[in-house]
Amino acid sequence: MKYPEPVVVQNDGSRYATRIKAGHHILISDEPAAEGGTDQGPTAHQLLLSALGACTAITLRMYADRKGWDLQRVSVDLIMDGSDNTSGPETKIYLKLSLEGQLDTAQRERLAAIAKKCPVHKTLTGAITIETSL
Secondary structure: OOOOOOOEEEOOOOOOOEEEEEOOEEEEEOOOHHHOOOOOOOOHHHHHHHHHHHHHHHHHHHHHHHHOOEEEEEEEEEEEEEEEEOOEEEEEEEEEEEEEEEOOHHHHHHHHHHHOOOHHHHHHHOOOOOOOOO
């Protein structure tokens, strides 16, 4: 999947507050005051978790709508934990789904399986290559 319009991220010299332009949307990412930032927006890792959570919720909504299931609300709670081990750094993301609506056990289990099929989940669990240039 290729996106024709780039996401443009700029830091204008201010400490850490960084402007993100994605399509016609403008976001700010920053670091907390305790880390030297001005806390004007979520951290980069919070944005990463937000992308996964949003994609998961949207994917489940689309699936439930196509099936005609009574999914009233999807909540996705995410926590990320990083550690170093003998094979190098490891990152673990804990994703907890809360599904509200008149869903039976089989439907809930199917939605939990579908959550792993959202495009951002596939991107994060697949091979990623980042090519950096000037």
